[in-house]
Amino acid sequence: MCDMTRREFMAGSTAVLGMISTGGIRQTAPAQAGKVDKVSTDIFFHQDEEGCNTGWVILEDYVLVIDANFPTGAKQALPQIRALTDRPIRFAFDTHHHGDHVYGNQVFVENGAVPVAHTGVIEELRKYETGYYGGQPGRWEQAAKQRPDLKTTRLKPPSVLFPTELIFDDGKHRVELVHLGVAHTHGDALAWLPKERILFSGDTCVNGPYNFVGDGNVEQWVKTLDAARKLGAQIVCPGHGPRGDGDLLGDQQAFFQALRNQVGKMVSAKKTAAEIQRALDQISAELSADARIARFVAKTELPAQAEKVLMEMTGTRFPAAQRPGDEARVRHAHQHGLYHSSRIELEV
Numbered sequence: 001m002c003d004m005t006r007r008e009f010m011a012g013s014t015a016v017l018g019m020i021s022t023g024g025i026r027q028t029a030p031a032q033a034g035k036v037d038k039v040s041t042d043i044f045f046h047q048d049e050e051g052c053n054t055g056w057v058i059l060e061d062y063v064l065v066i067d068a069n070f071p072t073g074a075k076q077a078l079p080q081i082r083a084l085t086d087r088p089i090r091f092a093f094d095t096h097h098h099g100d101h102v103y104g105n106q107v108f109v110e111n112g113a114v115p116v117a118h119t120g121v122i123e124e125l126r127k128y129e130t131g132y133y134g135g136q137p138g139r140w141e142q143a144a145k146q147r148p149d150l151k152t153t154r155l156k157p158p159s160v161l162f163p164t165e166l167i168f169d170d171g172k173h174r175v176e177l178v179h180l181g182v183a184h185t186h187g188d189a190l191a192w193l194p195k196e197r198i199l200f201s202g203d204t205c206v207n208g209p210y211n212f213v214g215d216g217n218v219e220q221w222v223k224t225l226d227a228a229r230k231l232g233a234q235i236v237c238p239g240h241g242p243r244g245d246g247d248l249l250g251d252q253q254a255f256f257q258a259l260r261n262q263v264g265k266m267v268s269a270k271k272t273a274a275e276i277q278r279a280l281d282q283i284s285a286e287l288s289a290d291a292r293i294a295r296f297v298a299k300t301e302l303p304a305q306a307e308k309v310l311m312e313m314t315g316t317r318f319p320a321a322q323r324p325g326d327e328a329r330v331r332h333a334h335q336h337g338l339y340h341s342s343r344i345e346l347e348v
């Protein structure tokens, strides 16, 4: 995907709609970024460009929010929800521990909600949000240096936790919060609405060049996407990028499979880490040539993604002196509120 296409893609749905007509990619992108998108009766999606996407379901007696975003994003979502219903916002479900998904929790807590998450989110928060848990400054403190909205708020970890699933069912709508395995992080969960066949996927599935792999495991991610595909979603509301149809999960999975195939081929051919690093342009070109997965490819992010895959396969990293992945990782981490040192450590 060329730079211009990617910029347009990230700016809104115009380029995506263009891709539908020119590339034959089956995507539904009826909503414009920044506008509230009614996905179905009582089910809403808001595509955000700055933080993460947010969803909400209006149940009989209360509202369930899906992903809290940063505080600025949460404050943007509140009046959008209020314009639709005066039912209380009771729960804010965090799909995973990243700042662009949980840092807005306090805004919802102040408005009467309880943050809810898979137990793995707390384990991840303990690992990375060391400042909150009484240790060295962690990701929140680092992100607060860049984000004024974090200077006036504080981290509110989820206090209602579920080990594998938690179900909300008012007889009309059913929302199943499910942990399907390790993917983008070690604590991902998704919100599945079986009646409407709508899946809010968090960052387990995105729609565009947004895959940050530093906290997850790409090999397991592919398997977790298998489990997600088995749900049979017809509409997928991703953590970043416009919403898509059920094929979006397969496209996301195909991107990681192709990336693993590319790196795996070179590992099998006994190429060194340095040789694989030098082949990144070639890998990028191969991935971008596949219309189904081209929109997930970002030349700036590929080094970190390829290095992560290499680490999972062989335990080796790219040569430190010329590791282009670091810059991409730090920039991406800034966007996700993850930045916590001069370099983000990769964990397999």
Ligand SMILES: [Zn+2]
Binding pocket: 096, 098, 184, 203, 212, 336
């Ligand atoms: Zn994330």
